[in-house]
Amino acid sequence: MTAPSSRPDIIALLADADFKYRADTNTWSHRDGRPFSKEEQAHALTATRSEFLDFDA
Structure with missing residues (x-):
C-alpha cells in the first residue's frame, strides 16, 4: 500500500x-x-498531518 501524496493546492x-x-x-x-475566504479556510483545515509535515519541510 502506498502512502497518499500531498495535495499541491x-x-x-x-x-x-x-x-x-x-x-x-x-x-x-x-x-x-x-x-x-470561508472556502479557502475550510479547504486548508482538511490538511493532513502528512501535508503539514511536507509543508514544514
Whole structure:
C-alpha cells in the first residue's frame, strides 16, 4: 500500500497562510493581508498531518 501524496493546492494554501486569526472574518490571512475566504479556510483545515509535515519541510 502506498502512502497518499500531498495535495499541491493544500500545500500552496499553507505556504501562503499567515496563520494570524482574523476576528472580523473568523479566518486566517494570506501573507499579503487578505483574509482567507470561508472556502479557502475550510479547504486548508482538511490538511493532513502528512501535508503539514511536507509543508514544514
